[in-house]
Amino acid sequence: MDNEFKINYLLNILKTTPKVVSDRIIKDQTRLNFRKDYYDLKESIDNFLEHDTDDRFYILPGLRGVGKTTIVFQLYDYLTNERNINSNHILYLDLDRLKDQGPFNLLEYLDIFIKDINEEAYLNNWPLFIFIDESQYSSNWDHVGKIIFDDYKNVFIIFTGSDALNLQSSMDSARRSLKKEIYPLNFAEYLYLKYGCEIPRGISDSIFNAILFNDFENLIKDERYIQLNVYNKFKRDINKIWDEYIQYGGFPLSFARKNHASIIQLGLDMKNRIVEKDLDIVLSVNSQTRLNTYSLINILALQKPGTLSYNKLAKNLEISKKTVGNLLNALECTQMIFHIEPHGAITKRNRRPWKYYFLSSQMKAAIYQNSGQATKTKGEYMGILTENLVGSLLFMMKNKRKQDFGIFYEEEKERADFLINTIDGRIIPIEAGYGKKGKRQVINSMEDHGSEYGIVVSNKTQSIKIEENVIFLPLKTFSML
Incomplete structure (x- = not known):
């Protein structure tokens, strides 16, 4: 896939994500309540926006259906509606959908999002957010996360997926990332x-x-x-x-x-x-x-x-x-x-x-x-x-x-x-x-x-x-x- 396809794919994702998020977290004109896991991650995002912190690479493994995606969407909503972050500065990327386009290089997509689509933010060191869902469909997601963490100090990144993420984690990503298991409800x-x-x-x-x-x-x-x-x-x-x-x-x-x-x-x-x-x-x-x-x-x-x-x-x-x-x-x-x-x-x-x-x-x-x-x-x-x-x-x-x-x-x-x-x-x-x-x-x-x-x-x-x-x-x- 050439760069033009990748850029257009990401631009379409950025355009449609706000409605996807709204449909997911708002029911009968009322926003869904929050789990404790949301508040923990929100606190880390606030620290990232307000202080110099290295707590900006999170892994959220867990059983299917436990609500990982909903938590990410609620964080997206918080960033856009309460922290006034431009929606174009937040990428939600579902790898289960991306893989249907054929073989992909995740790092190329993220580089395009950071340096091409958000060139001004990149040059001015403005905060960017990347939420990768179903991360297990990228064989090297942990290596990509390590590179993003090391190369872009202005990027806060979350990988979610099945508990198989635990097996795919490397020592390099483990040293840089924070893991937060999401479990069924008590x-x-x-x-x-x-x-x-x-x-x-x-x-x-x-x-x-x-x-x-x-x-x-x-x-x-x-x-x-x-x-x-x-x-x-x-x-x-x-x-x-x-x-x-x-x-x-x-x-x-x-x-x-x-x-x-x-x-x-x-x-x-x-x-x-x-x-x-x-x-x-x-x-x-x-x-x-x-x-x-x-x-x-x-x-x-x-x-x-x-x-x-x-x-x-x-x-x-x-x-x-x-x-x-x-x-x-x-x-x-x-x-x-x-x-x-x-x-x-x-x-x-x-x-x-x-x-x-x-x-x-x-x-x-x-x-x-x-x-x-x-x-x-x-x-x-x-x-x-x-x-x-x-x-x-x-x-x-x-x-x-x-x-x-x-x-x-x-x-x-x-x-x-x-x-x-x-x-x-x-x-x-x-x-x-x-x-x-x-x-x-x-x-x-x-x-x-x-x-x-x-x-x-x-x-x-x-x-x-x-x-x-x-x-x-x-x-x-x-x-x-």
């Missing part, structure tokens, strides 16, 4: 984004301190505030709203869907896009491998939480154990799933089977319901989703906070679902359940490990209850982690 974000409910900003910190340090004072205050000022304002039963959240509320894109069938289809579509597009980035995939991947995902979604036998999976799928391992690893790289290892010495963890969970309970629910399995009994179905949700929130807590603790499971029966192993050697058992849930499993794990306290996360109670050394934490409260 219950607090769901209530705020969908219903405009004001949730105490420190709620996640309160839950974290309660779990890790047995400090429940602030959490009890936050929970009481939410019950009085949020839950009581709903005409509907808040428990039913939570039931909808765990099944249909993990992805902001779901909010625009009018019925559950449409939301289920959205979850299935995202699953299919991961298999059809993202998988190719981390694994050599042929048609048979892709079919095996679909079968494996269904097995993961339909089973009760538990360990997976590679031998059994290999036999059922008629593939080798090595291929099973490669597929599971690839799905983890896309962040569709994650694993939890058995508690014990590292040699034991490497020998024993792992438990696998979906990062989004919504995606698991979509596959589960599409198979007709969800009609068996509500208790069993919701119990499966609840354990998945608790596991995923703990996993996200660890990654978002960059905390040095482990999440494990116990192989012995009648034990807690999860064990938190802190850096100072404390073991915190956590049991997850829906419906009537006792404390026997947690007590057994506490006795095994000499734990000072344990936690039962369930809908058995509507408020935090403490019985001796066992804390009953309501699902609604824990889901705001």
Whole structure:
């Protein structure tokens, strides 16, 4: 493609982006609410505009549908409408669309945007902004980001894409960039984004301190505030709203869907896009491998939480154990799933089977319901989703906070679902359940490990209850982690 085509392509993008952004972030003449991730990035943009800072190269990986593009569009809107940045100084480039034009050199497009289309800004060192979406479709996006960062001090750049961006990052880009994972919504974000409910900003910190340090004072205050000022304002039963959240509320894109069938289809579509597009980035995939991947995902979604036998999976799928391992690893790289290892010495963890969970309970629910399995009994179905949700929130807590603790499971029966192993050697058992849930499993794990306290996360109670050394934490409260 010659330079004239590239210039015209970029000029057309600059012309059409304002309407694309408006259509995406304004619904019924009201702008969408903001996630905390937006405010974090906005603060970095403000620092870039007002101070001399090197925090101007960001990578936003994450599962499809979690709202990365919406955050970028909200930043675009902030720049144009509140910071009065000329829209021609902001490039939003979707590489999923650009790749349809044929092979492309990303650096050439960005050089043209900076030095040709915005020559005056380039010469005068005026701020420019580049937002690259679906970055995984450029094999050298990280190298391009490094060059832009090094050569153009007046450019603030964000790359978003699937979690495969983590694999493509080089040491050079890692030294220069800041990574911010974007995750499925917790219950607090769901209530705020969908219903405009004001949730105490420190709620996640309160839950974290309660779990890790047995400090429940602030959490009890936050929970009481939410019950009085949020839950009581709903005409509907808040428990039913939570039931909808765990099944249909993990992805902001779901909010625009009018019925559950449409939301289920959205979850299935995202699953299919991961298999059809993202998988190719981390694994050599042929048609048979892709079919095996679909079968494996269904097995993961339909089973009760538990360990997976590679031998059994290999036999059922008629593939080798090595291929099973490669597929599971690839799905983890896309962040569709994650694993939890058995508690014990590292040699034991490497020998024993792992438990696998979906990062989004919504995606698991979509596959589960599409198979007709969800009609068996509500208790069993919701119990499966609840354990998945608790596991995923703990996993996200660890990654978002960059905390040095482990999440494990116990192989012995009648034990807690999860064990938190802190850096100072404390073991915190956590049991997850829906419906009537006792404390026997947690007590057994506490006795095994000499734990000072344990936690039962369930809908058995509507408020935090403490019985001796066992804390009953309501699902609604824990889901705001």
